[in-house]
Amino acid sequence: MREIAKKPINVKSQMPWVEKYRPKSMKEMALPSAKVEGHRVNLAEELTDFIRSFFKEIKIINDENKKIRAYNRTVSEKEQKEEINLPPEKAAILLEGPPGIGKTSIVYALAHDLNMDVVETNASDTRTKDALEKKLKETVKSRGIMDFMTESKQKLILIDEVDGIYGTKDRGAVPTIVDLIGHTQFPIILCSNEYKQSLQNLYKNIRRFEVHPLPEEEVFKIAQNILKHENISSLTKEDLDLIIKKNMGDLRGVINDLQGISQGSVNMDTKELIMNLHRDNTEEIFTLIRDLFQKVNTLEEARSLTDKSDVDYNFLYKWVNENLPTFLNVNEDIANAYENLSLADEIFGRIRKNQEWSLLPYFYDLFAGGVALSRKRSPPTKGFRRVVFPRYITSGSYSVTGSEKSMIDKINLKYEISQIEAIQDFLPFLRILCTSSRKQLKTVSDWLDLDAKEKKSLK
Amino acid sequence: MTETIPIWRIKYIPTILEEICGRQDIIKNLKEIIKKRNFPHLLFVGSEGIGKTTIARLFAKEFLGRYFAANYKLIYADEPLTEEERNLAKSESYVSTSKIGSIAGKRITTPAFIKVKVKPFVQLKVLGDAPFKILIVKNFEVLGANQQGFRRLMEIYGNNCRMILITTKVSGIIEPIASRCQLFLISQVDFQSFRELILNISQKESLQIDDSVIEVLYNLSEGKISRAIDLLQLCSLNGKNIDLDNLFQNSQKFRIDIVRSLLLLTLNGDFPKARELARKIISNYKYSASELFKLLLEELIKLPLSKYARSKLINLVADADFRALDGMDSDIQISALLSKFCLFSENL
Numbered sequence: 001m002r003e004i005a006k007k008p009i010n011v012k013s014q015m016p017w018v019e020k021y022r023p024k025s026m027k028e029m030a031l032p033s034a035k036v037e038g039h040r041v042n043l044a045e046e047l048t049d050f051i052r053s054f055f056k057e058i059k060i061i062n063d064e065n066k067k068i069r070a071y072n073r074t075v076s077e078k079e080q081k082e083e084i085n086l087p088p089e090k091a092a093i094l095l096e097g098p099p100g101i102g103k104t105s106i107v108y109a110l111a112h113d114l115n116m117d118v119v120e121t122n123a124s125d126t127r128t129k130d131a132l133e134k135k136l137k138e139t140v141k142s143r144g145i146m147d148f149m150t151e152s153k154q155k156l157i158l159i160d161e162v163d164g165i166y167g168t169k170d171r172g173a174v175p176t177i178v179d180l181i182g183h184t185q186f187p188i189i190l191c192s193n194e195y196k197q198s199l200q201n202l203y204k205n206i207r208r209f210e211v212h213p214l215p216e217e218e219v220f221k222i223a224q225n226i227l228k229h230e231n232i233s234s235l236t237k238e239d240l241d242l243i244i245k246k247n248m249g250d251l252r253g254v255i256n257d258l259q260g261i262s263q264g265s266v267n268m269d270t271k272e273l274i275m276n277l278h279r280d281n282t283e284e285i286f287t288l289i290r291d292l293f294q295k296v297n298t299l300e301e302a303r304s305l306t307d308k309s310d311v312d313y314n315f316l317y318k319w320v321n322e323n324l325p326t327f328l329n330v331n332e333d334i335a336n337a338y339e340n341l342s343l344a345d346e347i348f349g350r351i352r353k354n355q356e357w358s359l360l361p362y363f364y365d366l367f368a369g370g371v372a373l374s375r376k377r378s379p380p381t382k383g384f385r386r387v388v389f390p391r392y393i394t395s396g397s398y399s400v401t402g403s404e405k406s407m408i409d410k411i412n413l414k415y416e417i418s419q420i421e422a423i424q425d426f427l428p429f430l431r432i433l434c435t436s437s438r439k440q441l442k443t444v445s446d447w448l449d450l451d452a453k454e455k456k457s458l459k
Numbered sequence: 460m461t462e463t464i465p466i467w468r469i470k471y472i473p474t475i476l477e478e479i480c481g482r483q484d485i486i487k488n489l490k491e492i493i494k495k496r497n498f499p500h501l502l503f504v505g506s507e508g509i510g511k512t513t514i515a516r517l518f519a520k521e522f523l524g525r526y527f528a529a530n531y532k533l534i535y536a537d538e539p540l541t542e543e544e545r546n547l548a549k550s551e552s553y554v555s556t557s558k559i560g561s562i563a564g565k566r567i568t569t570p571a572f573i574k575v576k577v578k579p580f581v582q583l584k585v586l587g588d589a590p591f592k593i594l595i596v597k598n599f600e601v602l603g604a605n606q607q608g609f610r611r612l613m614e615i616y617g618n619n620c621r622m623i624l625i626t627t628k629v630s631g632i633i634e635p636i637a638s639r640c641q642l643f644l645i646s647q648v649d650f651q652s653f654r655e656l657i658l659n660i661s662q663k664e665s666l667q668i669d670d671s672v673i674e675v676l677y678n679l680s681e682g683k684i685s686r687a688i689d690l691l692q693l694c695s696l697n698g699k700n701i702d703l704d705n706l707f708q709n710s711q712k713f714r715i716d717i718v719r720s721l722l723l724l725t726l727n728g729d730f731p732k733a734r735e736l737a738r739k740i741i742s743n744y745k746y747s748a749s750e751l752f753k754l755l756l757e758e759l760i761k762l763p764l765s766k767y768a769r770s771k772l773i774n775l776v777a778d779a780d781f782r783a784l785d786g787m788d789s790d791i792q793i794s795a796l797l798s799k800f801c802l803f804s805e806n807l
Contacts, residue, residue, distance in 0.1 A: 321791045325731050334730055335802035342779070342795035345786040352787060415469045416516070418535035418597065424744050425508070429689045433466070436696045443465040 017259040018252050021226055026109040030218045032101050035210045043209065047110050047189075050093055054086075054187040055154065061086055062185075085182050088205035092181045092188035094162070097211030100252030103191045104160055111156045119186075120158040155186045162192040162199060174202055181206070213249025220244060223254055232262050284309070286387045289319055292372045293327035294380050302369035317344060317367040318390040324371065326385050333375050340370030407454045414448065434458040467692040468685045471660055476517045479510065480684055481652030485643060489518045496590055498522075500613055501623045502599075502637060505645030508683035512597060514645065515623045519593040526587035532580045532594050537601040540571055548574045570605040573612070581616040592620040599624040600631025610635050647682035650674070656684070660691065661701075668701040675703060679710050718754045722762065725800035726807070733797045738790070748789030752780040752796070768807060775799050 023029030026044050034043040065083045072080040095103045111118045159177060178201055181188055190206070192199075214222075223240055227233075235258075243261075247253035288309055296302045309316065321341060328334050344366035347359050408422045417426055434441040435458075445455045464470040473479050476486050492498045503511045512533070520527045540548070548571035577594070585592055599606070613622060613636075624640060626632055648656075654673050661668045680687035693709040694701045710716060717740055724733040741751060756776050759769065779796035783789050 317791075318788060321788065321794060324794075325734065331728055331730060331798070331801045331805055334798040338791075338795035338798040342782050342786070342792050345788050345791045346782040349785040349787045353785065414464075415466075415472075416533065419538050420535070420745075424746070425685075428744065429468075430466070432693060433689075433696075436693070440465070440696070447465050 017226060017230075017255050021222075021229075021255060022105050023109050025113050026106065027113075029102065029105060029109055030214055030222060031106070032097070032103075032214055033212045034095075035212070036207060041209070043106065043211070044110075046209070047093075047106070048114070051110070051114055051116075051156070051187050054090060057086055057090055058185060086184075088181045089207055091184050091206075092190060093207045093209060094190045094192060094203065095209050095211050096192045096194070098213060098249065099193055100247070100250035101211060101213045102251060103211055104158070107156070107158050107189050107191070114154075114156075116154045116156045118156050118158050120160060157184070157186050157188045159188065159190045162190045162202070163194055174199060178202060214251055216244055216249075219247075219249070219251055219254055222251065223258060226255065226258060230262060232258075235261065285316070285319055288316075289323050289387045290385065292320070292368060293323070294382070294385075296369070296372045299365065299369040299373065302372050303364070306364055306368045313364070313367075315390070317341070317348070317363075319387075320367055320371055322390040323385075323387050326387070327381050328375065329381070330376075336374035336376065337371040340366045340374060344370065403453050403457050407448075407450065407457070410448050410450065410454075431458055467660070467664075468688045471656075471688060473513060473517060476514070476521055479514055479517065480656045481648040482510075482514070482646060485514070485645060488643075489514070493518070493522050496522075498621060498641070500617065500621055500640045501643055502629075502632065502640035503623060503625045503643050503645055504629045505627065506647065506682065507627050508681075508685060509645060509647050510684060511625050511645045512595070515595050515625060519595065519623070523589050523593060526589040529586040530589050530592040532592075533597065534576050534594070535597045536572070537598045540575065544575045545571055570602075570608050572602065572605060573608045577609075577612065581612060581620040583619075585619060591618065593623065594620055595623045595625065597625045598627070599636075600626045600628045603631075606633045606636050610639070613639050648684060650677055653677050653684070653687070657687070657691065660688065664695060666691070666695055666699050666701055672701055672703055672706060675706060679706070718751075719758050719761075722755060722758050722800075725797050726804040728801045728804045730798055730801045733801065734794055737793050737797060741793070748783045748793055749780055751793065752776050752783070755796075768803075771803065772800065775803070 031043055034041055034046070036046075061084055068081050068083055095106075097103055108118055110116075157180075162177075177190075190202075220240065223244065227235060227240075243257045244254055247257065288305060291305055292302065296305060306313070306316070324337055324341070325334065328337055344363050347363045347366070350356050351359050351363065404423065404427070405419075407427070408417075408419055411417060411422060411426065415426075430444065434444055441455065441458060444450075445458065450458075476489060479486055501515075503515055505511050516533065519531050523530050577596075580592070580594055583592075602609075609622075622640075624632070624636070629637070629642075654670070654677075657668065657673050657676065660666075676687055676690060680690060690706065690709055691701070694705045697705050697709075717736070721733060721736050721740065724736060737751070740746065741748075746754070756773065759772055759776065762769075764772070775796060779792050779799075782795075783792040786792050
């Protein structure tokens with residue numbers, strides 16, 4: 001995405017709107033509210049202060065260190081003093097909040113306002129020790145000749161998607177970043193979606209800003225602005241509300257949805273279009289499911305796929321269940337896959353009920369590898385397949401909807417019947433009866449004194 | 460009655476014991492009891508939907524006469540408690556510290572069902588000139604171990620309130636309860652009485668129906684009179700003359716037939732469609748996975764299959780039901796069963 005943003009202006013029409021409408025300066029953006037240790041703070045002020053004080057302090061420290069170095073040259077090795085470092089809470093801060101609320105944007109806008117360059121690393125980069133060092137440490141430590149010449153352009157280091165550090169690929173990344181914070185010559189801002197136990201060492205010493213999603217009215221204003229800009233009038237206010245509700249404060253999600261809808265097929269029902277849209281974080285699952293069914297050939301590969309994934313396994317195996325028939329179409333393969341998946345489900349249940357955590361490895365291997373590798377005769381399905389959300393969430397206990405409940409109450413005035421009997425026996429009959437003709441529907445609903453909503457549920 | 464009731468099963472619901480279709484011996488017994496003004500706790504046993512509750516209610520109504528409304532209550536053991544009722548049960552289980560005794564300040568656990576639904580009724584005194592109150596508990600076997608709570612209730616409050624317990628499975632009733640009750644086996648309605656009833660309704664609704672059609676209707680409805688009347692009403696929408704085609708066409712719409720078509724879909728090896736239908740059944744009828752498995756099992760027994768195939772398929776249903784007990788996502792277990800059926804059908 002960011003690659004595209006750097007291209008010249010004339011490709012602007014093809015740019016993702018998220019980049020096109022990314023605010024340039026903090027003045028033009030809707031600032032999300034933030035909290036530090038439970039106290040509400042002004043994010044723009046805090047960030048500007050942080051950068052300013054950083055450069056003030058680092059200058060003092062550098063001068064001190066210069067003196068120390070000069071002193072060290074004059075004395076024997078034993079008497080040498082150690083160079084001093086900036087305390088970590090002054091060198092780096094962490095922005096923590098749900099995706100798409102403007103964490104990255106605010107860093108770029110801040111850099112723009114203070115005339116700085118952003119050096120960014122995110123989850124798309126490999127973040128092993130070596131790679132990180134290569135990319136960052138040069139920037140951070142270099143006090144080369146160029147720095148004096150271009151002193152007006154300072155640098156700001158953005159380590160985005162910190163919580164995306166996982167698995168074996170990013171081994172050593174956390175100590176590297178900790179080390180980096182200790183020796184940096186430039187301010188560092190880390191962004192993260194959620195608190196992760198494994199990153200405790202990192203979080204220990206730095207200030208944590210909890211960034212909150214924008215209020216819905218704010219999102220609504222921005223979305224309306226964009227629609228005006230793009231000359232789109234086909235979306236009603238209700239549609240827009242639906243999109244905003246669905247994204248739960250994720251502004252990026254809203255903008256992506258808007259672009260998706262405006263460029264999608266026109267004849268489709270707008271509502272359906274909105275419901276069919278998917279978000280960045282689910283995109284990861286989509287790819288994962290496709291890879292699992294179409295690319296994985298060995299258990300090893302299946303394992304590394306689930307290992308790497310950030311998706312909660314609670315949900316992942318439901319995704320596998322939902323999409324299994326899309327990718328497998330020989331009955332033998334389906335049955336073999338389900339043999340493994342159903343056993344995985346049983347094991348998972350036992351783990352949850354009896355805390356039999358020793359069974360967990362089987363669970364992983366069965367629902368991922370066990371399913372993907374159950375293809376016996378047929379080759380993997382080729383080409384693009386649509387991955388869908390797990391539609392069917394079973395709660396285990398039965399529940400009645402509001403209109404069903406009120407209808408049963410009304411029926412009970414005339415005909416004594418229990419809820420369960422009503423739902424399993426009487427209501428299905430009423431539905432069949434009422435769909436037969438409008439007249440029937442009218443007489444029945446008049447007799448039971450049903451309101452419009454209840455009437456509709458009978459159709 | 461001036462208004463006409465648009466739903467026949469309600470329109471033709473019996474209003475006095477004599478109107479009950481068939482089962483004259485039982486009705487005679489109950490009439491005797493009403494004359495004697497006394498009876499022990501009763502236990503009604505019979506298969507689903509044949510009219511146990513209707514009989515019990517009419518009996519209570521005639522027994523209590525004009526004090527019926529004040530002294531009668533019908534509760535469903537399988538109906539989940541509402542949030543309010545559960546909270547009520549919780550708050551009442553706390554014994555105040557101002558009370559004397561070892562349980563002061565502690566929580567006592569009586570089953571919430573008995574606490575909020577049964578006790579308040581049985582503890583209240585009889586109103587009017589009735590010998591005692593009557594409490595009907597439907598689907599009593601669902602209470603399981605909570606039936607124990609009824610033992611003492613039946614003795615302590617027995618003088619004040621008689622109970623009629625209704626169940627489809629006598630094996631689900633614990634021994635101490637069964638021994639405290641007089642057992643009534645409610646049989647399915649016999650064909651002759653059924654025929655009279657249907658002819659009677661047909662006459663009132665001016666329908667034409669043959670004996671042969673009535674016989675099929677009798678078999679299709681499996682002794683459930685309300686279902687037979689439902690079917691009859693649906694058929695009447697297509698014309699006044701009820702014939703076999705009409706009957707079969709409408710019976711397709713009923714749930715048990717949906718389960719049958721689900722089974723047939725799997726035996727044709729069409730997994731995606733079968734899963735679609737299974738989900739529809741679950742969401743429309745609010746069955747639990749276990750209930751769906753039981754319905755499948757019932758249908759399996761009726762299908763013309765080889766001995767080997769039948770036992771193999773039953774084995775698969777049992778396995779799925781077993782796994783669903785521990786599993787977290789019953790949709791997976793249902794899908795798994797359907798997929799195995801589909802595979803099995805290929806080798807049939």
